[in-house]
Amino acid sequence: MRVLVVYESMYGNTHAIADHISEGLRSRHEVLTASVRDSLETIFDEFDLLVVGGPTHVHGVSTWATRKAAREAAEADEGLDLDPESGGLGLRDWFKTVDGHRSLAVAFDTRLDASAAMTGRAAKGIARRLRRHGYRLLGEPESFLVDKQNHLLAGEADRAERWGEMMATALTEAMSTH
Numbered sequence: 001m002r003v004l005v006v007y008e009s010m011y012g013n014t015h016a017i018a019d020h021i022s023e024g025l026r027s028r029h030e031v032l033t034a035s036v037r038d039s040l041e042t043i044f045d046e047f048d049l050l051v052v053g054g055p056t057h058v059h060g061v062s063t064w065a066t067r068k069a070a071r072e073a074a075e076a077d078e079g080l081d082l083d084p085e086s087g088g089l090g091l092r093d094w095f096k097t098v099d100g101h102r103s104l105a106v107a108f109d110t111r112l113d114a115s116a117a118m119t120g121r122a123a124k125g126i127a128r129r130l131r132r133h134g135y136r137l138l139g140e141p142e143s144f145l146v147d148k149q150n151h152l153l154a155g156e157a158d159r160a161e162r163w164g165e166m167m168a169t170a171l172t173e174a175m176s177t178h
C-alpha cells in the first residue's frame with residue numbers, strides 16, 4: 001500500500017515525529033513524507049492512507065496568529081530554532097486544498113507533557129477535519145509529548161516508530177477486509 005505522511009512543524013518536533021512514524025510505516029508500506037508546503041502538489045487519490053500531524057497551539061490546530069507567535073518566540077529565544085519547513089501554510093489552510101476522499105486517515109500531534117484536558121490536542125481537530133473531508137479514521141488520534149523547553153521527551157521517538165508500525169498493520173488488515 002501507499003501512505004502519505006503530512007506534517008506542520010514550527011520548531012521541528014512534529015517533523016521529527018513524522019519521520020519516526022514514517023519509519024514504522026515503512027516496515028510494510030511505501031511511504032512519502034512531506035511538510036504541508038511540499039504536499040500541495042500531491043494527488044491524494046494515489047494513497048491508501050493519509051497520516052496528518054501538527055503542533056498543538058492554544059489547545060488546538062495552529063492559526064495564522066499562533067504561527068506568527070511561534071516565529072516571534074524563536075526570534076527572541078536563542079535556544080529555539082525554526083524548522084526549515086516552518087514557512088508557508090499551516091494545517092487549517094492546507095485542509096482547504098484537500099478534496100473529499102473515501103480512503104483511510106489518522107491524526108497525530110505534539111503537545112506539552114500534561115493532562116490533555118489542560119493542554120488541548122491538535123490531533124482531535126485534525127481528525128475532525130479529516131472526517132469532514134470524507135476520510136474514515138484508521139485509529140484514534142495520538143499525541144507525542146514535549147517538555148517546557150520544547151524538547152521531545154525521552155522515548156517518544158521510539159513510541160512514534162512503534163505507532164507507525166501499528167498503523168501499518170492496521171492498514172494491511174483494513175485493506176484485506178475491505
Ligand SMILES: Cc1cc2nc3c(=O)[nH]c(=O)nc-3n(C[C@H](O)[C@H](O)[C@H](O)COP(=O)(O)O)c2cc1C
Nearest residue numbers: 009010011012013014055056058059110111112119
Ligand atoms: C504559540 C504556541 C502555543 C502553544 N499552545 C500550546 C497548547 O495550548 N497546549 C500544548 O500542549 N502545547 C502548546 N504549545 C507547545 C507546542 O505544542 C509544542 O512546543 C510542540 O511540540 C511544537 O511542535 P513543533 O516543534 O513541531 O512546532 C504551544 C506552542 C506555541 C508556539
